[in-house]
Amino acid sequence: MRPSHRSPNALRPVRITRGFTRHAEGSVLIEFGDTQVLCTASVEDSVPGFLRGQGRGWLTAEYGMLPRSTHTRSAREAARGKQSGRTQEIQRLIGRSLRAVVDLNALGERQVIIDCDVLQADGGTRTASITGACVAVMDALNGLVARGVLPANPMRELVAAVSVGIHDGQPVLDLDYAEDSACDTDMNVVMTATGHFVEVQGTAEGAAFTRAELDALLDLATAGIEELNGLQRAALERDIA
Amino acid sequence: MRPSHRSPNALRPVRITRGFTRHAEGSVLIEFGDTQVLCTASVEDSVPGFLRGQGRGWLTAEYGMLPRSTHTRSAREAARGKQSGRTQEIQRLIGRSLRAVVDLNALGERQVIIDCDVLQADGGTRTASITGACVAVMDALNGLVARGVLPANPMRELVAAVSVGIHDGQPVLDLDYAEDSACDTDMNVVMTATGHFVEVQGTAEGAAFTRAELDALLDLATAGIEELNGLQRAALERDIA
Amino acid sequence: MRPSHRSPNALRPVRITRGFTRHAEGSVLIEFGDTQVLCTASVEDSVPGFLRGQGRGWLTAEYGMLPRSTHTRSAREAARGKQSGRTQEIQRLIGRSLRAVVDLNALGERQVIIDCDVLQADGGTRTASITGACVAVMDALNGLVARGVLPANPMRELVAAVSVGIHDGQPVLDLDYAEDSACDTDMNVVMTATGHFVEVQGTAEGAAFTRAELDALLDLATAGIEELNGLQRAALERDIA
Amino acid sequence: MRPSHRSPNALRPVRITRGFTRHAEGSVLIEFGDTQVLCTASVEDSVPGFLRGQGRGWLTAEYGMLPRSTHTRSAREAARGKQSGRTQEIQRLIGRSLRAVVDLNALGERQVIIDCDVLQADGGTRTASITGACVAVMDALNGLVARGVLPANPMRELVAAVSVGIHDGQPVLDLDYAEDSACDTDMNVVMTATGHFVEVQGTAEGAAFTRAELDALLDLATAGIEELNGLQRAALERDIA
């Protein structure tokens, strides 16, 4: 039995709240169980220097955890004066994942900046971030279409992410913090709605893993992401509160 | 008529939600209208080096704004590698305000760290932070009493804060962002439940102000803080959701 | 009796030496008793980026303490790699105080940079800085008029600052370091020559203060600043050494 | 035909030179074609604070590129004052990969620090780093055994890494810079000598990839790493120059 008492292939309850804050062009609170991440998408009318004048857009992401989103308080990165390696890894992953599904040429010379800020952490903050950011970016891009700035939404398809791991010899889906700490292998999978992989990142925290274990984890992740895509679609069909 | 259509001495709707997140010993979401600040209080069993071995406690605060809590996105301080002067001013003010009502000797050699993170900004983030942090600290200290760590709660009385300003010649209470931008004078007042001042910070943004104007502003703030104290007490009497 | 043996409403001996160093457009050594601050005003023919092309000027300030201006040596901020929150608070205060009396439109697209460097500290360094910086800026702006760059001096009136506090129940003026350490309440007041407040910053270091105490402190500060304005005027009438 | 004219499953010429510099306990120059990385392993008799007193050892890694190891000069990270996100990602990967094959309990309370410095870059610097670092760490640990500090070498098995990618629809092994730039999908695989995965990091730079493509890439990588393990073993059997 896994620590969360869920069946091996069960996601935690997922809640996607659009319009959580007012100012951002897209603003989504996503909850994977007790993990809560506020994902905003901001649209700016300029691009970074290395892209200027090329008529193409850009999309980038930043990530942070509130100091007491975790069990014990972590030092505030702004006060320490630098972002940790883990933070940088995660925000680079979020950016790459969303760029994989947005047509940057169709976006034109503007930039979408995603901010994923973890209000409460219980494992899976990066996968929740990607899944929530996708909805926030969709809202922001729909806004550009609604205002007549763009003729069509440049997001080609949805993207979502989930973690999988091997707990006590058993492949399980969507690890919470307790499970994550107890797993030998931990894998984050990012996949599009048409079933293509954007990122596969498997890490042996303890014992290294076999090809068969890898295959089982990918199967589990694939099914989980399909379910998440459905939840994203359902959220996008609801009215914003 | 002030921009918000409120009467000069009216606060915005204030909402205080205790237990907003799980991990912190005290966790409060405070809303002053559209301003939303998550205030957590974390208790640690050690004190900063300069106090070690003296048997006294310490209380300090940190403050941050999520990048898209504002109308246009602000740079993330963690990414810029330093906190702005404004951030440092505000977090020092929050710390001083709470230290003024907590008996640090009675706290024993432990530290309370307040984190005030602005989820959405519409003026008055520092006064909302102080008002919300007071409730979060009270909850955290009550927890120490409940667990038998302390014989009594070392918070001597409640503290709250509000902004006042002169808009179009008229003293008004609790400025939202639009009003703040239109005021010549802006004052933040921090006061205890027994009506003593902890901080008075008045600044002439435009024309300097007279003693009579200062007096009117202090009257207005005093009444506003009494009202906030009532709301704090009511929140503390409710069960945590 | 207050520690300094001064009467409650007595300033320390104030000395204002114009032309203390050669290169700056304005250079003033101001002494409030043993507190010595070198205030320079530098005029530059450009403004920060956010103001460019608007035809308006800007005025900003920086503040520092020499490492051994204090009783025990403080770490050099340049060596530590950042300015403390206290330093930032003070330099922001100096800048706001002077901007309140200078017509930035009349200054044209140029910038005045004030540097206040504390050579010796004995309490009141921020109020001495503001009082001295006002004279340095006046000299710098008079220089622009003398060179025909400006038709008239854009400083509308003088500004000065003083600290007040409650020592042993007694409101006293212009605290030295020993008095400042012994006061429950400490207030810095910045006021123009026409008697308008620019900043009022009162802080309860120990017990919170009443409205009556606040009133007494403001009375004392008002008289002290009038006296400082007289000393500023006298200094400006003397020839530069 | 791939740009390098190699067959799809061909590694570049690999050269492993042990004892490349004198001071380090292990020092290896590894070449994957034109990619040259100097990998040193330093042994220190203390561990980071979070491990002190537990009798366990630690292994960590740092990575850097000489400014002109690349086609055009990159800014020196020491001069810029911070390490890029890419650098941090890579050095964290190297550390995890080697920790996966070293018994940290058997190492005792000492630390191995790996430094991977790229002298010349032509793609695959992270995989060359891991492969070379493994040999350097083995030498350093053998030194501890030779000096009687440890009874047996705590490295359980060899570890190596290689990149694979899909070039023009064809899965290819060990990408050089030109190929890496032209690939839609890029995967880095870290595997032990007994064929277990330590890390699998696949990224869609352009089009997302299918499960079948992923499988083909893993097959290719597995064969490549077996070949690299053989080259590591051969290098370890030679005398140090």
Add this chain to the structure above:
Amino acid sequence: MRPSHRSPNALRPVRITRGFTRHAEGSVLIEFGDTQVLCTASVEDSVPGFLRGQGRGWLTAEYGMLPRSTHTRSAREAARGKQSGRTQEIQRLIGRSLRAVVDLNALGERQVIIDCDVLQADGGTRTASITGACVAVMDALNGLVARGVLPANPMRELVAAVSVGIHDGQPVLDLDYAEDSACDTDMNVVMTATGHFVEVQGTAEGAAFTRAELDALLDLATAGIEELNGLQRAALERDIA
């Protein structure tokens, strides 16, 4: 004729004012013409970590320029967040120069920290700093003897410094800013009162220099330093104001 109209071997007027500020154990304002440097020596009862427990003392130096000590304002290093290479070079030179004449074993486990802050710059700030710091350190060490902390002053002999250069083919002593800018070769010489060199730093700013020129510069510097030693001795014989 050199720009300053001085004869080639003439120092600028040198003024050494002891007791310039109150708090430091040694405090000297030294003036080489228009160059003014405040040199303080602070004594602390601990040494840096690398010396702890060895019974030896340490002496180190820090250097800074006030932003408007120069013709045009320079950025404040504390605000920029780092000290320039030039600043670090100079403070290392000052430290080495003074350590050369102080018996660190006799000093016991305490540290002398020199702060040299340039109030006004007109060339030769590093040589004025060394010459003034020597007097400040002497005063601080005499204080330790007077208080019975040390049996004898651990400074073995005086040390002073001067710059020399080749102006228009002519070797000249003690360059002011205008001369320094016009010299091809610039040399700073640090020498003890018994005529031994502590540092010789010659730099060809324009054309490289011959051995004969080097010899002429050293002769000139030697005579200048003897004169400075006399001025140091005279200052030390006067009462502190």
Add this chain to the structure above:
Amino acid sequence: MRPSHRSPNALRPVRITRGFTRHAEGSVLIEFGDTQVLCTASVEDSVPGFLRGQGRGWLTAEYGMLPRSTHTRSAREAARGKQSGRTQEIQRLIGRSLRAVVDLNALGERQVIIDCDVLQADGGTRTASITGACVAVMDALNGLVARGVLPANPMRELVAAVSVGIHDGQPVLDLDYAEDSACDTDMNVVMTATGHFVEVQGTAEGAAFTRAELDALLDLATAGIEELNGLQRAALERDIA
């Protein structure tokens, strides 16, 4: 007998390998005995801001030591977030030395950036860096001539550097690490092929030194640099491997 058993005026074996890496316009590995420095020269088609539009070129240098180039591992400067004072001193020295022999007007509006990275350290890294950088810059500038970018090589003459010191009363040439640690006086001399000094930096690490000792050291250095110039010329005449 000096520790290295060399005669007092003997250089260590010097090896100059051109074309050590591929990407840089000039790339030289220089060895002074066990000291190994990789010197690259990169040519860029722009100059720093302060020179823009003047038609002149610039040459600058950066220096670094690989963490385990030394007997015990030193912290990586990129990880510490700043370059040490020693590093900055050395890179400024390398830059000045090379600028002294290159006609920056003839170079046109382009920049040469030298990177000197120490692979293995055994004393004399700064003198080896200058000597090797000279060859790398020559190669880079010859490349500009070969490509028709410049009509003639703007390097006026070769420059080289060597250290000298007084070991046990005896002046000795080209100190290795053991000798350097045992010398009272240490001098670095930079000289052109026509026998003119570019830099002379003598430092008394222990006892101060006399004029006679200084003269003996300069004689020794002069002969050593002549020998180094011969080795540079020989290296430049060989084909690049």
